[in-house]
Each structure stands twice: as structure tokens, then as C-alpha cells.
Amino acid sequence: MMNELLESLLWRGFLAVKQGERILLSRGSPREDLETMQECGLHLRRLRGRKWSAEVSLPPKTDAAALFESIRNLPAANHMTGPSDFGFMNRNENSFRRCKYGPRVPVECLDPGIALFVKTMPMCGIRTVMSCQGHPDSPNPKDAKGPIVWVFSYWDLHWAQEVFRLLATHPEFARLRFKFFGLDKTASKDWEAWRFEIRMPNGGGHDHRELFKRIQMAARVIMGNGEEIRTRKAGYHFPELKSVSSAGRGRTRARPVAAPELSLGEQRALVKGVKDLL
Numbered sequence: 001m002m003n004e005l006l007e008s009l010l011w012r013g014f015l016a017v018k019q020g021e022r023i024l025l026s027r028g029s030p031r032e033d034l035e036t037m038q039e040c041g042l043h044l045r046r047l048r049g050r051k052w053s054a055e056v057s058l059p060p061k062t063d064a065a066a067l068f069e070s071i072r073n074l075p076a077a078n079h080m081t082g083p084s085d086f087g088f089m090n091r092n093e094n095s096f097r098r099c100k101y102g103p104r105v106p107v108e109c110l111d112p113g114i115a116l117f118v119k120t121m122p123m124c125g126i127r128t129v130m131s132c133q134g135h136p137d138s139p140n141p142k143d144a145k146g147p148i149v150w151v152f153s154y155w156d157l158h159w160a161q162e163v164f165r166l167l168a169t170h171p172e173f174a175r176l177r178f179k180f181f182g183l184d185k186t187a188s189k190d191w192e193a194w195r196f197e198i199r200m201p202n203g204g205g206h207d208h209r210e211l212f213k214r215i216q217m218a219a220r221v222i223m224g225n226g227e228e229i230r231t232r233k234a235g236y237h238f239p240e241l242k243s244v245s246s247a248g249r250g251r252t253r254a255r256p257v258a259a260p261e262l263s264l265g266e267q268r269a270l271v272k273g274v275k276d277l278l
Contacts, residue, residue, distance in 0.1 A: 001064060002018065002058075006023055008069075009023070011216060012072055013107045013116045014037070014071075014107055015028055015116075015120075016056065017223070024056070025037075025044075026051070026223075027049075027050060028122060034053065034054055041059055041070075044056055073112075074107065092153075097155075097233065097234055100125065101122050102121055102127040102128060103122060103127060113134070114198070116216055116223075117216070117218065118149060120222035120223055121222075123226025123229075124160075124222060125230045125233045127153070130149075130150040131147070132147065147215065149198070150194065153194065156194065157194040161180055163229055167218075175214045177199045177200065181197075198215060
């Protein structure tokens with residue numbers, strides 16, 4: 001029963017871990033997630049400490065199957081709509097390096113297909129601003145795009161590439177391909193962001209169910225390695241310009257000059273030439 005509860009929570013994007021017969025919620029979970037779980041009918045016992053925020057349990061005499069289904073089908077509200085939704089952030093390298101944990105986004109703001117993946121990005125020190133699981137039900141193949149994640153800055157984009165490279169030895173990451181882009185001026189008329197897309201490798205078609213499954217498994221790898229990876233962030237050397245390939249292949253064209261403190265205009269010029277080598 002507890003295994004089924006854990007799977008339901010993970011598939012909808014809650015940062016849950018099973019230890020023995022206990023299900024614990026990560027300290028990286030926002031207050032809204034705890035409130036959502038209580039609204040679903042789950043019992044929560046608040047915990048004190050650095051790692052866990054609550055212990056989750058089933059109420060007595062509950063229809064477990066219906067409860068698990070309601071968790072998996074929790075709707076998404078607004079896809080996380082901007083860089084100031086969950087805390088103000090500065091767009092410079094010092095701010096990026098000092099950020100130990102990115103924005104804590106509630107599950108209700110994330111599409112189910114990529115919710116857990118986006119929730120694990122802050123564990124690695126990646127600051128996200130928006131995400132979308134794509135439109136798998138669109139009758140037009142051109143509109144049936146895959147998942148997209150927008151990040152806050154040039155540094156977040158390149159750190160994400162490095163994180164996925166570090167994790168490329170895990171089979172779950174080998175079953176995905178990440179396509180990185182430069183500055184996305186179309187994300188919003190009010191703010192700007194950098195983006196990457198998640199795809200099936202080798203032109204694997206538009207099987208979104210299989211893609212979401214692979215993304216979910218990759219997110220669980222991040223959950224188990226995020227804290228260790230985040231410790232490498234302070235010493236990571238940013239190239240002045242880096243052509244981005246799929247994670248794990250390590251093909252780069254770089255001039256190894258550390259990125260300085262840049263204005264937004266300078267950042268735009270810097271990433272203008274970033275191309276994909278898939």
C-alpha cells in the first residue's frame with residue numbers, strides 16, 4: 001500500500017522518498033505541496049530538520065485506490081509563469097553561484113508529465129522560470145511538441161547541460177536527449193529566459209507516454225544525486241561560448257574564458273550564436 005502511495009506522489013511531482021515503511025517529503029517541498037496533500041486526504045506529520053519537512057501516511061478506512069487516482073490526476077494551474085513567481089532572483093553570475101537551491105515550485109503549477117523533473121532542478125542549483133510538458137493530444141503533428149523547460153539565465157542553461165552530462169552514465173539519462181537553445185525572446189513579452197527541450201533519442205517519434213515515463217525515471221536519478229552535484233556548482237568553469245549537444249556526448253566548441261559579470265544586453269549577444277549539434 002505504501003509503495004503505491006509513493007508511486008502516486010512521485011508521478012505527480014511530489015518530492016517523496018520511502019525509508020523503511022515511512023514516506024517522507026523533502027525539505028525542498030513548498031508549503032503549497034503540503035496543503036495540497038492534506039486536501040487530497042493524506043495525513044501529514046511535520047518534521048524538524050534540514051532534510052525532511054513531513055512524514056506522509058494514509059488515513060484509516062480510506063479508499064486507497066481512489067485516493068491514489070486523485071493524486072495522479074491533480075490538475076496543473078499556470079505552468080509557473082515567470083522569474084519572480086516564487087522569489088526574486090538576480091540575473092548575474094554571482095547570484096547564480098550563491099543560489100544553493102532554486103525556486104520551490106508547487107506541484108499545482110507544473111504539468112504532470114514533467115512535474116518531478118522540474119521539481120528536481122533546484123536540487124542541482126538550476127533556477128527554472130517556466131515549463132510545459134508539450135501538447136501530445138494536438139491533432140497537428142507540428143504542434144505536438146515535446147516538453148520544454150525555461151531557465152533563468154545563461155549560467156543556469158550551461159549548468160543544466162553540465163548536470164545532464166554528469167548524469168549521462170545512468171541508463172535513465174541515456175534514454176533521453178536534451179536540446180539546448182539560446183535566449184528565447186518569445187517566452188514572454190515581460191521577461192526573457194533560456195530554454196531546453198527534452199526528446200526521445202534518435203528521432204524516437206511522438207510516444208509521449210513513453211517519453212514521460214523516461215523523464216520520470218531520470219528525475220528520480222536526480223533526486224538521488226542532486227545534493228552531491230550541487231556541491232560542484234561553485235567550481236564550475238563557464239565557457240564564453242559553448243555549442244550545446246545532447247547530454248553525455250560531450251561534443252563542444254568552446255573558448256575556455258570564464259564568463260564575467262554581464263549585463264542583460266551582453267548576455268543576449270553572448271548566447272546569440274549558441275547552436276545545437278544533435
